[in-house]
Amino acid sequence: xxxxxxxxxxxxxxxxxxxxxxxxxxxxxxxxxxxxxxxxxxxxxxxxxxxxxxxxxxxxxxxxxxxxxxxxxxxxxxxxxxxxxxxxxxxxxxxxxxxxxxxxxxxxxxxxxxxxxxxxxxxxxxxxxxxxxxxxxxxxxxxxxxxxxxxxxxxxxxxxxxxxxxxxxxxxxxxxxxxxxxxxxxxxxxxxxxxxxxxxxxxxxxxxxxxxxxxxxxxxxxxxxxxxxxxxxxxxxxxxxxxxxxxxxxxxxxxxxxxxxxxxxxxxxxxxxxxxxxxxxxxxxxxxxxxxxxxxxxxxx
Numbered sequence: 001x002x003x004x005x006x007x008x009x010x011x012x013x014x015x016x017x018x019x020x021x022x023x024x025x026x027x028x029x030x031x032x033x034x035x036x037x038x039x040x041x042x043x044x045x046x047x048x049x050x051x052x053x054x055x056x057x058x059x060x061x062x063x064x065x066x067x068x069x070x071x072x073x074x075x076x077x078x079x080x081x082x083x084x085x086x087x088x089x090x091x092x093x094x095x096x097x098x099x100x101x102x103x104x105x106x107x108x109x110x111x112x113x114x115x116x117x118x119x120x121x122x123x124x125x126x127x128x129x130x131x132x133x134x135x136x137x138x139x140x141x142x143x144x145x146x147x148x149x150x151x152x153x154x155x156x157x158x159x160x161x162x163x164x165x166x167x168x169x170x171x172x173x174x175x176x177x178x179x180x181x182x183x184x185x186x187x188x189x190x191x192x193x194x195x196x197x198x199x200x201x202x203x204x205x206x207x208x209x210x211x212x213x214x215x216x217x218x219x220x221x222x223x224x225x226x227x228x229x230x231x232x233x234x235x236x237x238x239x240x241x242x243x244x245x246x247x248x249x250x251x252x253x254x255x256x257x258x259x260x261x262x263x264x265x266x267x268x269x270x271x272x273x274x275x276x277x278x279x280x281x282x283x284x285x286x287x288x289x290x291x292x293x294x295x296x297x298x299x300x301x
Contacts, residue, residue: 019099019224020201021063022047029194032061037068037081048078050085050094057086057094062185064229064267065099065293079117079298086300094298100126100265101291122295125275127288129253129264136253139287140246148246155210158251160203161217166192169204172217176234185232191219203255207247209238216244220252226262228252249286268293 020026027034027049037048048068051061059066082094096118137145161169170188177184186194195202200222207216216235223229230252235244256264266288269280284290 019227020198020221021060021065021223022049022068025198026063027067029190029197030062034061034067035085037085039077039081050082052089052091055090055092057082057089057091059094059096065097075116075118082298083117083300086298092300095121096296096298098294098296100128100293118296118298120294121297124268124270124293125280125290126268126293127266127280127283127290129266129286129288131253131256131261131264133257136250141285144243144246144285147241147243148250151242151247156207156247158205158207158247161206163192163195165206166195166204168214169206169217169219172206172214172236173219173232173234175236177232205248205251207235207244207251213238215242216248218248218252223265225260227265228256228261228263229265230267 032051034049034051037050039046046068048059048066051058059068061067086092086094132139137148140148167188170184170191174184195204202222203220205218205220206214208214214236215238217232218230218234219232221229221231233245233248235248238244252264266283266286268275269283270276
């Protein structure tokens with residue numbers, strides 16, 4: 001179920017380079033032709049990248065949400081511009097995946113009323129951690145604190161991975177996703193290109209046992225100066241009662257604190273309407289806050 005922040009539909013101030021997924025540098029990495037919508041001054045300021053897929057348009061491609069920014073622009077102006085593009089390109093609909101409603105990012109909020117041209121077609125629960133000055137372990141339940149202390153006492157090491165270790169990181173993540181029936185969202189070559197092109201936005205973590213066995217890995221993306229996103233997080237079997245994910249998150253949390261980050265976005269727990277209840281429960285056990293991640297559709301009349 002979705003819980004709106006308000007009524008009506010508004011697209012509020014986000015400067016053109018404020019979040020990574022709306023930047024030209026990120027767009028160039030995707031290898032997909034896009035066209036740009038720029039509103040006239042009477043409609044406000046901003047920019048939106050659009051992609052055509054057959055008879056439909058979308059405002060994202062291989063990104064978690066819409067690739068663009070708008071300032072002081074209402075839904076009527078945006079609907080008018082997108083409708084003109086659909087007519088010109090022979091498209092019948094446009095999909096807009098809005099950002100999750102996160103502090104420091106959700107300057108867009110959406111909940112179209114009955115008169116809006118935009119309709120909600122999907123809504124997923126999104127989870128995030130609010131970074132506090134406290135150690136990560138202090139917000140965990142007692143059983144998870146014990147696991148984390150035991151792994152630390154046993155000599156588990158969590159650290160940033162080097163560029164040369166990206167193939168190992170990729171293998172761990174791919175193995176974990178394959179065990180759950182999920183494909184990788186990008187190839188190793190694409191991941192390496194992202195780290196090379198945008199090194200200030202991408203970081204990889206590994207966790208290993210005292211025997212130097214790599215048991216977990218993560219890729220974290222700096223979306224804004226205040227928001228980090230756990231793009232991929234995975235582990236391999238490390239024995240009964242072990243949790244490489246907790247060790248990874250403890251280090252990511254500490255680094256986020258040092259960087260002045262406000263929010264760690266843990267993403268969703270499955271597709272809209274198909275939430276993985278175990279994963280959702282685990283994220284909530286970490287102290288994660290649940291918010292909405294909404295997809296809108298604009299249909300051509």
